[in-house]
Amino acid sequence: MIAFANPQPEELTVSQLPSSGGLNASHTPEQIRRNRLIFLAVLLVLAGLVTFSALGPYDTKDQSAKLKPGDCFQNTGTKENAKAEKLDCTDPHADYKVLKMDKDAVVDTFACSDVPDTTGSLTQVAAKEWFVVCFKENDEKGKN
Incomplete structure (x- = not known):
């Protein structure tokens, strides 16, 4: 008698699916918080530059x-x-x-x-x- 091995199909888990462009699971909450703070700091600097150029020193x-x-x-x-x-x-x-x-x-x-x-x-x-x-x-x- 000859027996054939029946290979079982591989099971896919959610972490193996390709990314759909959303949040990357590899970013930790600390990295996300740091990135948000950097974004906020850049935004504040830009707002300050715009304000300074609009209201700058008129005495000159x-x-x-x-x-x-x-x-x-x-x-x-x-x-x-x-x-x-x-x-x-x-x-x-x-x-x-x-x-x-x-x-x-x-x-x-x-x-x-x-x-x-x-x-x-x-x-x-x-x-x-x-x-x-x-x-x-x-x-x-x-x-x-």
């Missing part, structure tokens, strides 16, 4: 285009890259007083030559806007 912006005769200002930039901060004329930091604002001028020598008491000028030449501000030293500085 140049206000020279908004100056009018009679206004006083302080140069918060350099001599080569001036940035005017408009101040009250009695402010101790208000170094200069505007005598003339010429929105059509490009050359300060011509724009300020006819303005008495001018001690300096601020010139901006840009693609969108150019102007010359003629000013003098502020004699009201620090007076109340």
Whole structure:
């Protein structure tokens, strides 16, 4: 008599099935918690950067285009890259007083030559806007 061995089919368990794209069972709860904290930290940093860029330091912006005769200002930039901060004329930091604002001028020598008491000028030449501000030293500085 001949006996044949009847092989039994292999049984599959759930852990042997291919992943369906859901949570990977190999991640521990600690790893999932850590990944969530990293994601939250990145999200907070991005939110902070967006907020800073939207509400950033406005004191560094140049206000020279908004100056009018009679206004006083302080140069918060350099001599080569001036940035005017408009101040009250009695402010101790208000170094200069505007005598003339010429929105059509490009050359300060011509724009300020006819303005008495001018001690300096601020010139901006840009693609969108150019102007010359003629000013003098502020004699009201620090007076109340």
